[in-house]
Amino acid sequence: MKSSRPPKTEALRSPLIDTPARRAILARLKRRPNVRSALIALAAIVVIGLLLPLLAQQDPYDLSSFSVMDSRLAPGSQGMDGTTYWLGTDSQGRDLLSAIFYGMRISLFVGLIATAISLVVGVTVGLVAAVLGGRIDSLLMRLVDFILGFPTILVALVMLAVIGRGVDKVIIAIVVVQWANYARIMRSAALSERTKEYVEAAYNLAYPQRRIMFRHIMPNSLNAVLVVATVQVASAITLEATLSFLGIGVPVTQPSLGLLVATGFDYLMSGDYWISFYPGIALLILIFSLNLVGDRMRTALDPKHT
Template identity: 55%
Template sequence: MSETSPPPAASPADSEVERPLRRLARMYAESRVALFGLALLLVIVLAALLAPWLAPQNPYDLMQLDMLDGRLPPGSASGDGRLTYLLGTDEQGRDMLSAILYGLRISVGVGVVATLMALAIGMALGLAAGYFGGRFDAVLMRIADIQLSFPSILVAMILLALFGQGIDKIVIALVAAQWAYYARTTRSAALVEGRKEYIEAARLLGLSTPRILFRHLLPNCLPPLIVVAALQVAAAIALEATLSFLGLGLPVTEPSLGLLIANGFQYLYSGRYWISVFPGVALLLLILAINLVADQLRDVLNPRLQSQ
């Protein structure tokens, strides 16, 4: 009679992955604030992704707009009676709910793409600086120190003044303004991890430098990077909104939440608050949700900072 073999024991790597996941699940089960942040972020992201199907109209299709419906208050019906503007309309007769959903797509997309690009560049440079050290490390950190001594918005404004408007231009400006955060964070983590025994053992075994960097060193540098990246997504969205509000970011043909706020700002004192306030509320909720989720990630990935 054959005996059933016992299930294989979990590897240390598996347990290292499972522990943060268990802490994250327990945190969301016990904290209403954490659950609210995650649910709010999921709702906003899904609304942005499904904007073409959820929005009552395409606010940037001129065939669907009617100037006679301009600046209608929330709850008003269109002139032909076929559409109810739940959040009102702007000066061009665009449905504000539709404009916000489409604006969310651009704001979230620009923030995520810029963050991922800045993360990749800063992570690669910081990893090399922390592992190899020497002159490359010294030069890179002096460049990062110089950039970080200037406000991010100033760096982005200078680049946009040179490049002009456009989604690609503002992504480049945001990457240039944020890569130094990731480079310094990665370098600090790499300096600590690079002195540990498992890195020395990998060198003694004759493993190639790329394998040591990306197979052994990088995974142990990721936890602080994930937290910084989550926070920087919110920072990138807020920075893009500020630049667009000032007229330096996206063109009027590709409006984000910041440009929607700017379009309605002139009507605030005339009582038509909805044109600017509702996009502002959407931007506030988006940044709040990202920060709440990032705060929980910080607690999970660094147990010493867990809230008691």
């Protein structure tokens, strides 16, 4: 009895899986050694974000570990117990260096998780819209246009005003404002991919819609989305810092970098610059590093850059 399974043909071979395409991608990576440096830098940023709290001399979450008697100490001052605070303390008496360590981990966590969730949601919506088309495509794209028609910060502000404060709430708000951008880019790339020969051959051989969607179209449409995702991590961190600075992001018990900057903002005029200055510098370095990594990754993932 003959099998009803469609025969394999050269036309169905996905360019992403094809050996020549693999060699082309590897060759492009080898021509750009700074891409390897960017990947190492990205891994280092993540590892540092995870390990920095181990270097902190104080747990800023533990109320019993600091005293208001040590509040607003200048950098290099000693506390009541003889501890030296190299970057000073904030208005609550927390060691600013320890708070920055923990705050950097929170910022990285929010940026990476929010970007990953936004990427999954946006890719799924854009892929479904491109493959199914018709009314579903029209409905999904109108939703995307509706979300992108509002300022990002305004949508996030409204979201947090409704659902409240917290790290998880900030992640939800960032996902709501970011997924639509991925969906539009994914839809455009998938529509272009649908016209290629191997996809048309798969349709002619009556392959299941799900297989065509996820095994042929999606893998070969991801590059354009990943190019955007590499720089959206820094945008998510910036948005979180802005929301926390405005007082509606993470709660005061979780010292993110944006919240630390906001905490010291009221004391700038009194000369206690370090409360805002050092967290601001840490936030600037983090965002600059991520943007640099994103730019290097863009040169590797975007085929237009040779």
